[in-house]
Amino acid sequence: MHITAKVDYAVRTLAELAAAGPGPAKAEFLATSQVIPHKFLEAVLSDLRRGGLVTSKRGPEGGYWLARPASEITIADVIRAVEGPLASIRGERPEDVDYTGPATQLKDVWIAVRVNLRAVLENVTMADVADGHLPDFVNQLTADPGAWKRR
Numbered sequence: 001m002h003i004t005a006k007v008d009y010a011v012r013t014l015a016e017l018a019a020a021g022p023g024p025a026k027a028e029f030l031a032t033s034q035v036i037p038h039k040f041l042e043a044v045l046s047d048l049r050r051g052g053l054v055t056s057k058r059g060p061e062g063g064y065w066l067a068r069p070a071s072e073i074t075i076a077d078v079i080r081a082v083e084g085p086l087a088s089i090r091g092e093r094p095e096d097v098d099y100t101g102p103a104t105q106l107k108d109v110w111i112a113v114r115v116n117l118r119a120v121l122e123n124v125t126m127a128d129v130a131d132g133h134l135p136d137f138v139n140q141l142t143a144d145p146g147a148w149k150r151r
Contacts, residue, residue: 001087001117009036010044010082011075011129014053018070018130024056024063044082051081070127076118078126086121087114 012034017025027045031038045064048054055067066073079086087110089097094110120138128134141147 076121
């Protein structure tokens with residue numbers, strides 16, 4: 001899986017908003033605290049707003065805040081808001097691709113990859129990230145020394 005800068009910035013921004021609490025946070029604060037280029041952050045915040053994950057208000061008392069509790073926003077929600085489906089093959093959903101001959105089974109492989117992505121990304125919330133308490137299954141996965149080896 002390739003995690004784009006846009007996804008990385010979006011997840012970090014929502015973690016910052018989750019930690020900040022219910023009040024609005026200025027884009028400048030978010031950009032500075034997470035070392036994100038301000039112009040890029042504005043585009044990310046726009047996607048997050050369209051995706052229903054943040055709300056905003058203009059003006060001196062304005063800023064951005066989470067549209068729902070951090071415990072109800074998963075990393076999968078964030079990825080879908082800024083990039084679209086978790087898994088795609090040439091821009092198509094895995095269930096929509098068709099192969100022939102020796103490649104026929106690839107469709108099942110791509111579906112299995114998506115299932116495994118969902119197993120992690122749909123079960124880790126922004127509250128988990130912001131609070132520093134990831135689910136036990138994530139800790140078990142990362143406790144495996146093989147998880148840290150480059151291949």
